[in-house]
Amino acid sequence: MFSMTKTLKWTLLFSIFFMLLVTRAWAEDAMSELTSFGIEELMNIEVTIASKKPQKLTETAAAVFVITQEDIRRSGVTTIMDALRMAPGIEVAQSGSKVWAISARGLNGRFANKLLVLIDGRTVYQPLFSGVYWDIQETLLEDIDRIEIIRGPGASIWGANAVNGVINVITKNASETQGTLLTGGAGTEEKGFAGVRYGAKAGEDMSYRIYAKCFQRDASVLSSGDKAYDEWQGMSGGFRIDKNDSSQSFYTLQGDISYGEAEDSIIVPSTTAPFSNVHDSDYSFFGANILGRWTYTFSESSDMALQAYYDNSKRNPFTLGLNKNTFDMDFQHRFLLTSRHEIIWGLGYRHIHEPIDNSDVIITNEEFNSDLYSAFIQDNITLVHDKVFLMIGSKFEHNDASGFELQPSARLMWTPDHKSTVWGAVSRAVRTPSFIEGNGRINQTVLPDDTLFPGSPPAEIALVGNDNFDSEDLVAYEMGFRHLLTKKVSLDIATYFNQYDHLRTFEQGSMLCEPSGSPFPLCLPGDNIFIPLSAGNQMTGEIYGVELSSDVVVNDWWTLKPSYSYMKVQLHLDSNSTDTTSESAEGESPHHQFSLRSLMNLGNNIEMDAWLRYVDSLPAQNIDSYITLDLRLAWRPAKNLELSVVGQNLLDNSHAEFKPEIIDIASSEVQRSIYVKFVWNF
């Protein structure tokens, strides 16, 4: 057993014991102070309103980072993906103009599968591939209220597969987006973009908004310097209606529709010379969704929510055509069992129906159907009044691929005073098998004739799904500390130790002859050799690290926001594994990441913002470390009009961030760019 675990476990236990021992006195102190006041004084004290968000406790007893609308605006980012670069512990790597690899705490890749991404409670995770298609860009950035990022498992109540973290994009309530907003701009990589939004009230209790936007992005550049084939453009529109039935009952109805076209450049393996071809193709993608939510508040300590949505997304790239239909329903209820036990529990059901169009690169069944049943229960226990809280809970899930899964979690939180929080957690999470890992074939490369042995025919290597492929699992030990050092400086530290088991490997299977099907070496003339690499679970690993973020108010016009992450990935193949590639994931995540944002409010309504970022190298992909700088200058000539110019990735002509895996795509770099933008409110 890795000794690291024992040390962490004992440290955690010791700190809990200490907390309980020492804070016993504190609870009584607070009340004895209150009881020393006379009645008139008591009647004069202003009361703090308890938070109505049921997840508040789990969010503060976790590694949380919130990106606000202000952060999004001042950073000059044009996509949600780029905004995520502000968060510690999150790796965002871009290859070309539209392929992103985003993950939390390691094991990144284009098909990084351990991060749950939600937009207003609707998941954008794809169970077909276990990943997220980031090129669907529906929301108007100005309508985003905040992006909540929780690193670590077990922190999410909505949804499955939140192994390394959850990203929840939350849009503003319609009552906060009233009036008309017009925005537009153009630049070198952002060739052009425009958006319009209109919001109004319908009666006393109801507000709504509608929006439309479009964008066009330039192609990026290959490492050779040539232009890549990955231009893309899209448009989307939608609405949101919010209604208060009474002070206790709230309804929300929202929907979006989007359409886009993109260019793709894929390296397609072939069993005839030259054995691989660059295939440039165009594809389109379409998305539509509608979501309804009803929240009812019984009292300050009890409420419930019911949510249902339907989501359709279609895409037809050369590699695989999909038409995914999702129907999801979730229910959640929070109440006080006793004065010290707050219970939150919920049920969920999700049905996916997805016809598939195979290609020469990816071959699988013609249809993917899945039913997911889930439930969760959580007990938030007040051990010492307002000071020490213990949360014990678990998610229960039944899915078609791996059956029944159990994901328990325990969190302890101590708030010695209103300035500090100390928390610790132990959780288990699983990443359930994707459809393709169960039954599919992805042709990767072809070895030309004469390569395997003299006179050998061409040999095609393909990743092959396997019915026995099981869930990957994780036990995570986490600890964190949040403190307001002074009124102007805050600090947030999170540390973690993740122990993974049954990580995916690709095990060499018996060679076959194709198309005859005879086993090797009984190939008929004209056959090729087929080398299957079958999905297996023969790898374990440990990932550990520290993440720090801070807010420093230097003076009333200048704020600095630094953040830093350190991470170490250690993977171990089982002794009987024949995998040759999966262990290299150790070198596919940067050890260090650093980000520093500087926000300055100069006179005359001018804002000057800078963002410096350093990302360490990815040795297994031969990607060098890089430093980038983004600058933004904004001016408000009138109260409702903002003009800005933003330069991104200014320090280099272009730099590479990662090489996409699984499907061979010409690897492209991120270029230096500049754009201008206006935002007009009236």
Add this chain to the structure above:
Amino acid sequence: MQKRIICFAIFVMILNPLAFLFSPGKSCADEHSYRDYEIKAALLYNFAKFTEWPARAFASQENTITVCVLGEDPIETPLSALSKLQVKGKNITIRHINKHTDMRNCHILYISQSEKRNLPDILSKLKGLYVLSISDIEGFAENGGIINLVRLGNKIRFEINITAAKNSGINISSNLLDLATKIY
């Protein structure tokens, strides 16, 4: 080596908050923010100071004032801190009861929001008992309860029903009556 650094970092992280615990001159006290149920608990303690029960009410428990809590409410946690205090030389005992408990042995009864539907039933059970009934249920005093805690904006106020108090044989000091926002 790296393992040692991380262990050390974690250990430092734990010591740090503990250090704050032992540092003198914690000025946070004046900036502490209170929840409404904490203030209500403190008010309840003060109500006890300004109330007189007939001697008969203490026949079975001479030196204790029993505060009963009916239903589930976050007030219970700060109330438990009151058990360390005394009112007029008597100790305070906090008890959690349900609707079947005999309320005869309660001197003060706090009725939680969760019991809203059972209110008429509870009030009829209290008739003739020497119990100071307190609640934050809307309209409590108007409907026959003795002290009603009310939130006005961000501050806590209270209303007193003197008829109900008289009917329970309880005497509420005029100092307390003066501070009530409404008298029924």
